[in-house]
Amino acid sequence: MTRFLVRRILHSVAIVFIVATITFLLVHIAPGDPATAQFRDRPVSPEIVAQYRRDWGLDRPLYQQYLSYLSNIARGNLGQSFSLNRPVSEVVLQALPNTVFLAVAALGISFAVGIVIGTAQGATPNSRFDHTLTAATLAVFSMPIFWFGLMMMLVFGQWLGWFPVSGATSPVYSALPFLGRVADRLHHLVLPALTLGLGGSAVVARFHRAEIAEAFAQDFIRTARAKGLSERDVVLRHALRNALLPAITMLGLSLPVLFSGAVLVEHVFAWHGMGLAAFDAVARRDYNVVTAIALFGAIMVVIGNVVADLAYRRVDPRTRAS
Amino acid sequence: MTRWFLIAGVSGALLVAVRFPRILELLTTPAPGTVLPAIGALALPAAAFAGWYWSRRGHSSTQDVWGRLIASKSFLTGAGVVATLGLAALLAPVLTSYNPNAQPDILGAATLRPSWAHPFGTDFFSRDLLSRVLYGARWSLGIALVAVTLLVVVGTAAGILAGWAGGIVDAVVMRIVDAGIAIPRILLLLVIAALWGNLNFFALATLLGLTGWFGLSRIVRAEVLSLKQRPFLHAARALGISRRRMVTHHLLPNLAAPITVTAALGVGNIVLTEASLSYLGVGAPPPDPGWGNIIRESTSIILSAPWVAFFPGVAIFLTVVGFSLIGDSLRSALNPQAR
Numbered sequence: 001m002t003r004f005l006v007r008r009i010l011h012s013v014a015i016v017f018i019v020a021t022i023t024f025l026l027v028h029i030a031p032g033d034p035a036t037a038q039f040r041d042r043p044v045s046p047e048i049v050a051q052y053r054r055d056w057g058l059d060r061p062l063y064q065q066y067l068s069y070l071s072n073i074a075r076g077n078l079g080q081s082f083s084l085n086r087p088v089s090e091v092v093l094q095a096l097p098n099t100v101f102l103a104v105a106a107l108g109i110s111f112a113v114g115i116v117i118g119t120a121q122g123a124t125p126n127s128r129f130d131h132t133l134t135a136a137t138l139a140v141f142s143m144p145i146f147w148f149g150l151m152m153m154l155v156f157g158q159w160l161g162w163f164p165v166s167g168a169t170s171p172v173y174s175a176l177p178f179l180g181r182v183a184d185r186l187h188h189l190v191l192p193a194l195t196l197g198l199g200g201s202a203v204v205a206r207f208h209r210a211e212i213a214e215a216f217a218q219d220f221i222r223t224a225r226a227k228g229l230s231e232r233d234v235v236l237r238h239a240l241r242n243a244l245l246p247a248i249t250m251l252g253l254s255l256p257v258l259f260s261g262a263v264l265v266e267h268v269f270a271w272h273g274m275g276l277a278a279f280d281a282v283a284r285r286d287y288n289v290v291t292a293i294a295l296f297g298a299i300m301v302v303i304g305n306v307v308a309d310l311a312y313r314r315v316d317p318r319t320r321a322s
Numbered sequence: 323m324t325r326w327f328l329i330a331g332v333s334g335a336l337l338v339a340v341r342f343p344r345i346l347e348l349l350t351t352p353a354p355g356t357v358l359p360a361i362g363a364l365a366l367p368a369a370a371f372a373g374w375y376w377s378r379r380g381h382s383s384t385q386d387v388w389g390r391l392i393a394s395k396s397f398l399t400g401a402g403v404v405a406t407l408g409l410a411a412l413l414a415p416v417l418t419s420y421n422p423n424a425q426p427d428i429l430g431a432a433t434l435r436p437s438w439a440h441p442f443g444t445d446f447f448s449r450d451l452l453s454r455v456l457y458g459a460r461w462s463l464g465i466a467l468v469a470v471t472l473l474v475v476v477g478t479a480a481g482i483l484a485g486w487a488g489g490i491v492d493a494v495v496m497r498i499v500d501a502g503i504a505i506p507r508i509l510l511l512l513v514i515a516a517l518w519g520n521l522n523f524f525a526l527a528t529l530l531g532l533t534g535w536f537g538l539s540r541i542v543r544a545e546v547l548s549l550k551q552r553p554f555l556h557a558a559r560a561l562g563i564s565r566r567r568m569v570t571h572h573l574l575p576n577l578a579a580p581i582t583v584t585a586a587l588g589v590g591n592i593v594l595t596e597a598s599l600s601y602l603g604v605g606a607p608p609p610d611p612g613w614g615n616i617i618r619e620s621t622s623i624i625l626s627a628p629w630v631a632f633f634p635g636v637a638i639f640l641t642v643v644g645f646s647l648i649g650d651s652l653r654s655a656l657n658p659q660a661r
Binding site: 011014015016018019022023026027030031138139141142143144145146147150151153154158256257259260263264267268278279282283285287290291293294297298301302305 | 497498500501503504505506507508509510512513514515517518519590594597598601602603604614617621624625628631632635638639642643646647
C-alpha cells in the first residue's frame with residue numbers, strides 16, 4: 001500500500017511538473033513578455049520597462065527564470081496579478097470556495113442521476129425504455145453546456161421565475177439570518193448545479209449502462225436468479241454493487257471535463273468562481289492569473305485521481321493482494 | 323491506391339478553384355480563409371472513405387462493415403444529419419440571399435421575430451439570423467474538420483511511437499499525455515488565447531487539434547502494445563520488412579477501426595469546444611459568424627429575443643448528435659462482438 005502510494009504520488013508530481021513546464025513554455029514563446037503586457041496601454045520610457053524587467057528577473061537567462069519559476073510554484077508563490085495588483089494566490093483562493101461548492105453539487109447530481117438512469121437502462125437492455133433513455137442522454141450530451149445553461153435560465157429563471165438567474169447570492173445576503181443565508185445560497189445554486197450536473201450525468205449514464213449490462217452477463221447473476229432472489233435484489237445488490245466499482249474511476253476521470261464545464265457555467269450564471277476569474281483575467285490579458293488557475297486546476301485533477309485510485313483500492317478487495 | 327485518390331481529389335479541387343474563381347468566391351464569402359474547409363467538409367471524408375473502400379474492395383470484412391452500417395438506423399440518421407448540415411454550409415449563398423454581416427436597418431429591423439422574410443428572425447444588429455447560422459456552419463464545421471485531421475495525425479503518430487518504442491520514449495510521451503489530460507482543456511485554451519490574442523481560422527483549428535490528441539494516443543498505444551504480441555507481427559519482423567512497411571501495412575490497417583471511431587466522435591467534441599471558446603469571446607473574430615459567436619452576441623438580448631440564442635444552439639446540437647450517431651454505429655459495425 002505504501003509503495004503504491006509513493007509511486008502514485010511521484011507520478012502525480014511528474015504530471016504537475018510537466019504542466020508547469022508547459023505553462024512556462026507557453027508564456028515564454030508567446031509574443032511579448034510580462035513587461036510589455038504590463039505597460040501595454042501606457043506610454044512609458046524604456047528605462048522604466050528595463051527597470052521592471054530587472055525587478056521581476058526577466059533579464060536573466062531562460063533556464064534561471066525557469067528554475068526560479070519552479071521553486072516559486074513549489075513554495076506556493078504564484079506571482080503577482082498585473083491587473084488587480086495583488087498576489088495571484090489571493091485571487092485564486094478567494095474564487096476557490098464558490099467553484100468547489102458548485103463542482104461538488106454538480107458532481108453529486110451527475111453521479112446520482114447518471115447511475116440511476118444507467119442502472120435502469122442496463123437492467124432492461126434493448127427495451128423501448130432503454131432506447132428512449134439512450135436518446136435522451138445522447139441529446140443532453142450533445143448540447144453545448146453554456147447553451148443548455150442559457151435555456152435553463154430562460155425557462156426556469158425568466159419564464160417560470162422559480163430560481164434566480166445570476167450570482168451566487170442575492171444583494172440582501174449579508175442582512176439575512178443564518179438559515180436565510182443557507183436557503184439563499186442553495187436557491188442560487190440550483191440552476192448552475194443542475195446545468196453542470198445534468199450535462200455530466202449523461203456521460204455517467206452512458207458509461208454506467210455498459211457496466212451494468214456487462215455485469216448482467218456474468219455467471220453470478222445467473223446464480224442469484226437461480227437461487228430465487230427477487231429481480232430487485234439481483235439488480236441492486238449484485239449487478240449494481242459490481243458496476244459501481246468502475247464508476248469510482250470515472251469520478252477521477254470526469255474532473256477535467258467538470259472544470260472546463262464550470263468555467264462556462266460560471267460565466268453564464270455570473271457565478272464568481274475560478275472559471276469567471278480566469279475569464280476576467282483573459283479579458284485583461286492578466287496571464288499570471290490564467291496560468292495559475294490552469295495549474296491549480298491540473299493539480300486538483302491530479303489529486304482527485306489519486307483519491308479515486310485510493311478509494312478504488314479500498315473498495316475492491318482484488319486490488320489489495322498486490 | 324488510396325494515395326492516388328487523395329492526389330486526384332486535391333488536384334481536381336485545385337483545378338476547379340483556379341478555373342472557376344466565381345465558385346471560390348461563392349464558397350468563401352464572407353468569412354475569408356474558410357475555402358479549404360468548406361470544400362473539405364464534404365470532399366475529404368468522402369474521398370477518404372471512397373479510397374479506403376476501393377482499396378479493400380472484395381475483402382469480405384469490408385463488405386460486412388458496409389452492410390452493417392447501411393443496415394443501421396442510427397448510422398443513416400447521423401449521416402443524413404451531417405450531410406444536410408454540410409450541404410447547408412456549402413450552399414449557404416444559394417439558400418439565403420442575405421449577407422450574414424449586413425446590417426440593413428439597425429433601428430427598424432433589429433430583433434425581429436421569426437417570419438417568412440427571416441425564418442430565424444434577426445439579431446440585435448438587424449442581421450438575418452438564418453444567413454448567419456448557415457455561414458456559421460462554414461466556420462464551425464470547417465474548424466472541426468481541420469482540427470480533427472490534425473488530431474488524428476498527431477495522436478496516431480504519438481501512440482505508435484510510444485507503443486512501438488517502449489521504454490523511456492513511451493514514459494516521456496505518456497507523461498505528456500497525462501499532463502495534457504490533467505489540464506482542463508478550456509483553461510489551457512484560455513491561457514493560449516490570453517497570450518496570443520485574436521486567433522484566425524487556421525490558428526484556432528491548429529490549437530484545437532494540438533490540444534485534442536491525448537485521448538486518441540492512449541487508445542492507439544494500447545492497441546499497438548497488444549498488436550505487438552500477435553504472431554503476424556512476429557512473422558513480419560522475422561521476414562525483416564522495413565519499418566515503414568511495418569507501419570503502413572501492418573499497424574495502420576489494424577488501427578483504422580479505433581481511429582475512425584475517435585475521429586467521428588472527435589468532430590462533435592471539437593465543434594462543442596470551439597463554440598465554447600467563441601462563446602467566451604476568444605474564438606471566431608466578430609463580425610464573422612460562428613455558432614458560438616452568435617450565441618455570445620445573443621446573451622445581452624436573451625430575454626427580449628431568445629430565438630437568437632436558440633437557433634445556433636440547435637445547429638451545434640444537431641452536429642454533435644449527427645457525429646455521435648455515426649461514431650457509435652461505426653464502433654459497433656467495426657467491432658461487432660463488443661456489443
